[in-house]
Amino acid sequence: MRLAKLRPVLGAAVVLAAFGYAVWRTRLPDVDDGAVRGSGVIEATEVIIAPRISGRLAEVVVNEGDTVKAGDLIARLDTSELDAQVAQLEAAVKVAEARLEAALNGARPEQIEAARAALAQANAAIAGAQAASRTARTGFERTTELRAAHDAATMRVKAAEAQLADAEQALALVRSGARSRQVDQARAAVQQAEVALRKAETDLRRVEGLSRDGAVSDQQRDAATAARDAAAAQLNQAKAALADLEAGARPEELRRAELAVVQAKANLEAARLAERSAAEALSDRLSPRSALDAANTTLQTARAQARAARAQLDLLLAGTRPEEVRAATEQSQQTRETLRLARVQRSHCFLYAPTNGVVKTRMAEPGETVTIGSPVAVLLDSTRPWLRVFIPESRYGLIKIGDRATVTADSFPNRQFEGRVVEIASEAEFTPKNVQSPEERVKLVFGVKIDLRNAGDALKPGMPADAVIAVR
Template sequence: MKKTLILTLLIISTALLLPACDVFASSEDGTGPIQGSGHIAAREVSVAPELGGKVVEINAAEGDPVQKGDVLIRFDNEIYKAQYQQALAAVGSAEAAVETTKAQLEAAKINYDMAEQGVRYQEQPARNANWLVPQPEAFVLPGWYYEKDETIAAAENEVSQAETDLATELANLDRELANASNADLIAAETRLAEARATYSIALQTLAQTQAAQDNAKLEEIAQEQVDASLSELEAAQLDYDLMLSSTAYNDVLDARGRVAVARTRSDNARDALDQLQTGEDSLQLKAAAAAVQQAATGVSQAEAGLEQARAALQVLEVQLAKTEVLAPASGVVLARNLEVGEVAGAGSAGLVIADLDQVELTVYIPEDRYGQVQLGQSATITVDSFPGEKFEGTVIRIADQAEFTPRNVQTVDGRKSTVYAIVISLPNSEWKLKPGMPADAVINVGP
């Protein structure tokens, strides 16, 4: 894997120190070039990691020149490497999950096609017979008049109404059975029902003993049970018959009859609906369609999981790259605040670099020459370290407000004077000019 080294920096542009500067000298008539002195200053960059950790390598000391992009600090990255491998494996697992769910989706689609083919084949006889089925005489419209979905909707409505009516009749029966005046009838009904059940089982048992080998004793015992259950059945039936002339009997009989009819209506309505749910409306095909939808959802979820795994991997790639801190600019190391083996916190300044490619010189002009200085004017700078050599600069900033002469001016009268700060920018590709170096400047303001 090719590492992408991402510089993690907190670049703090420090205010240029106002060095000891002389107020510019000028000719007595206030014309001609403006001269003055100051000290070279450079933009300082604080290099700090975004991720904390143990320092394992520092490649620059104070005073060392560095180039933009140089690796200055390395942190222990073993944990990040392990996490990266884990995230890489998670991506592979997520990719496999996507392929698996896609295969499941294809299988579900095939099953749907097979189900559709099957239900249409099953429906073919019904389609052929639709026009041949005789209609009730009360039907004025022909059988083909309504669309299938309309017929199904009507059948569903009939199922709903039939179930509602059945629930109503069951409630009516419960009220009749709960009526205290019907207690004797209910007891007789219960006794008769139990006697019928006992007698039926006794007959079944007798038939089994008659089919057995060496069954004489078995048949004798089974016959005794049949006789006893028959006697109870006859007694229960007699007891029940005595109730037939009572009002309670008629009420309960009517309630039970209504329940039986309502239940049959409900069953018939469901059967009619089931017969209509063929072809595309069959439950089998709907189940196959639901399986396709579920498989498609599985694919979407797997793809989302893959994107999440890839995002996690990308985060680890970034974090791994951030364990190497690169130089943001070419310059000279002014300060080194870390040593190998130390644990640095995120955001703590490890190195301070002075950007020497472009330096500045701040000088001050008297108030009566302020109007003669303009942005972009050229200036010539000389330094004692390179006698006879001139450096060209440009006025890049003119103060908007006046200030008193810096306090390091020697005379009281000089300190009481108001002046304006002028900042001159100088290209310094060869790094000859160093921070703090005294310099003299002449601003070319014209004749």
């Protein structure tokens, strides 16, 4: 009778014991089948989208919850100032390259051809003078030839006078130096370059102060330094141009102009002498010796002209001086580097998604001024989901980095996802409050991170999931 009364109690005890065991099995990982089990929530790596330069936010093209792919535009800073700076530097590069090309190429082909033509003309004059010398021996015997010679001598006198006037005018221009308008323009360019340098130095001091406070990057400070250096180089170039105008012509140019005047005077004197000789020969049949002397003088004059033409041609063929070529090369390189830096700065105005993901938070709006590193948006990297489970202290030694894990999620009950253990906490902690009951939260556990990057885009942050870790 007593046994019959105890049977219902024993049955209830067995049921309660089985239920308790089932609960214990679901809450406590075990290794009876060579695996450790744990539960957790799917998480994803947060990627903060922040600018590398400061500026005004012109556009934010994503909203919270949007799905983006790697390379998609997230936001854009205002580029108007940088656009103008790039355009200005592109024009400066063209000017610098044109100056370098002119320095490398030297004189224009037309100038060289003109110099060669002048030399050929001088050589022809020599040949003519030599022929005149040969015919001078017999010229006095024929009156008609003497009359023609006198007429030709008169024409040469007029030509020599015109040549002397041109040479004296050219010498006066060389001695007078640059026109006042050119000097005024050069001085204005120096003043403008000084203003630009002061502004660049002020900007550099401001950027350096902000850099010491951590408000700007080293790259911005370098950009301000480069701008200051470019302004200084522009000022030096403007000062050199002004000094060149104020200094007037180079000594060799002045000497060449003076030589031209001397040569023109000699030509005129020789022409007048030839004219007098021709007149005398026409009137009283000039002696052969005097005619020969006049022809020799003409020949010497022609040879002097040929030497001057050769010197001019050699000067043009020698090209630009090496120091001018070096200065033009350095200016071109500096301008190109400044342009490259400006283009890099402009590219930083466009913020792109570094990976596939979902926009978790939109943290800034168009019109706001953002600084370096200030978040504009936060992405959840959907290409690398992961699961964190908590393993009791007693199972800590069973798990190793690289252990394979099979993960299932309530949203996909018939699907398994493969993963690997990539991180094991080095310090124990109490079970998080959102994972276990109050009794379980006082136990020490170790967090284990399971990488699920091969799961595709099925698993989403916040999904509950279970993991079975195969222990070795």
